[in-house]
Amino acid sequence: MEINPFSSKYPVSPRYFANRKDLLEHFRKSVMKNTKTKLPKPDNIAVLGDWGIGKTSMVVKFEDMILNEFKGMVKVLSVRISLKPASCTDIDVFSEALVREIKCAFQINDASVFKKIKNIIDKWEVNTVEILPVIKIKKKKEKQIRIDLTKTLENLWNNLKKRIDLVVIMLDDLHYLLQRYADGLFDLRNTFQELVTKGCNYMVITTGPQILYQEVGDIAEPWTRFFDPFFLNPFDLEGTKEAILKPIKIEGAPVKIKNEVIEKIHSITLGHPYFIAFIMQNLLERVEKRIIDLKLFDKLYPEILERMDTAKFRTDFDRVSDKEKEVLIKISKIKKELVKPSDIGRKYHPETFSRLVSKGLLTKESRGRYRLYHPLFKKFLLSLD
Ligand SMILES: Nc1ncnc2c1ncn2[C@@H]1O[C@H](COP(=O)(O)OP(=O)(O)OP(=O)(O)O)[C@@H](O)[C@H]1O
Ligand SMILES: [Mg+2]
Known part of the structure; x- marks a missing residue:
């Protein structure tokens, strides 16, 4: 089929965005509330969820709402930054990357709307502080200069505040900072907390896997308190239906997906957005017919799988160690829904389970109880034997 609006490789286009009504409403209300106040107290949001569940799609949608839905109602600027491991090694590298990304983000915004703002950003000065070395270093050039992130962002806000009510900073994949420089979380929190006390209206939105947030919760409670957490779950049947039908309707694709097919896709994917997009993309690539019924779907499904x-x-399988592979295969053979390390024998230490959780292949359901991240993965592992 020539018209194929589905793609599992990229965040979903905001026009096709399905489900997640509560979070969208929360975001809408937070923005409205925080743009109509002289005393800013922005609600920061942590969008949490496992691999492929739609975190990036969510922040892309937020960005689109700011640019389109809120246009003319409130004056909000947004910057969306995808964190990369290389820019998360320490606070200096991170601050530098953040400032650079903010500059870039505003440069690509529509110049006619943001012309004045673009000028402000172009002239935006970065404040630095000099770090005195613990042991005096003779050579002058070894003096360390670092970006004063709080001052730099305060400086930006003071230049923007006549034209803008709120700046939303979205940090996608915050776990890179957690993994590489956990103290950066505190630096970030302190920075944005201080900015708010100085009257600068910055709202922070982060995304990351659930498990990291839970783990950090124990050691970094002040950090987690700084955000309202929202956990993204797979879609229910209605959500799956919307994810399938909305793009088809918007694009006017000449195809009718029978309800029985939607139900089947829901039961196979359990409402996981990545798998829904994958199946739909591949299904439409393979059909010419206008009506897709269960018979046609069942015929095409083995090839899609x-x-x-x-x-x-x-x-996924190839990027784990041999021992982890062995554990995955053993887990797949267990009939129970939830598995504990002792179920597969003594020599499989809980650490292997933890590593597989951090790689996103196992999900930790409760203390010491795990499951493979998706039944389709389980099926794949069973087929290897
Ligand atoms: N709300 C949604 N409506 C429709 N499709 C969605 C939605 N959210 C996610 N998807 C689909 O799921 C796929 C994965 O989404 P996305 O990349 O946003 O997930 P993620 O959580 O950021 O993944 P990762 O953990 O790899 O960063 C996308 O390609 C998209 O097709
Ligand atoms: Mg993502």
């Missing part, structure tokens, strides 16, 4: 094995599961 094969594609999924190579595109996703094989890659």
Whole structure:
């Protein structure tokens, strides 16, 4: 089929965005509330969820709402930054990357709307502080200069505040900072907390996997308190239906997906957005017919599943160690829904389970109880034997 609006490789286009009504409403209300106040107290949001559940799609949608839905109602600027491991090694590298990304983000915004703002950003000066070395270093050039992030952002706000009511900073994949420089969380929190006490209206939105937030919760309670957490779950049947039908309707694709097919896709994917997008993309690539019924779907599905094995599961499997592979296969053979390390024998230490959780292949359900991240992955592992 020529018209194919589905793609599992990229965040969903905001026009096709399905479900998540509560979070969208929370965001809308927070923005409205925080743009109509002289005393800012922005609600910071942590969008949490496992691999492929729609975190990036969510922040892309927020960005789109700011640019389109809120336009003319409130004056909000947004910057969306995808964190990368290399820019999260310490606070200096991070601050530098953040400032650079903010500059870039505003440069690509529509110049006619943001012309004045673009000028402000172009002239925005970075404040620095000099770090005195613990042991005096003779050579002058070894003096350390670092970006004073709080001052720099305060400086930006003071230049923007006549034209802008709120700046939303979105940090996608915050776990890179957690993994590489956990103290950065405190630096970030302190920075944005201080900015708010100085009257600068910055709202922070972060995304990351659930498990990291739970783990950090124990050691960094002040950090987690700084955000309202929202956990993204798979879609219910209605959500799956919307994710399938909305793009088809918007694009006027000449195809009718029968309800029975939607139900089948829901039961196979359990409402996981990545798998829904994957199946739909591949389904539409393979059909010419206008009506897709269960018979046609069942005929095409084995081929789609094969594609999924190579595109996703094989890659997942190949990037773990031999021992982890062995554990995954053993887990797949257990009939119980939830598995504990002792179920697969003594020599499989809980650490291997933890590593597989951090790699996103196992989900920790409760203390010491795990499951493979998706039944389709389980099926793939069973097929290897
Ligand atoms: N709200 C949604 N409506 C429709 N499709 C969605 C939605 N959210 C996610 N998807 C689909 O799921 C796929 C994965 O989404 P996304 O990349 O946003 O997830 P993620 O949580 O950021 O993943 P990762 O953990 O890899 O960063 C997308 O390609 C998209 O097709
Ligand atoms: Mg993402």
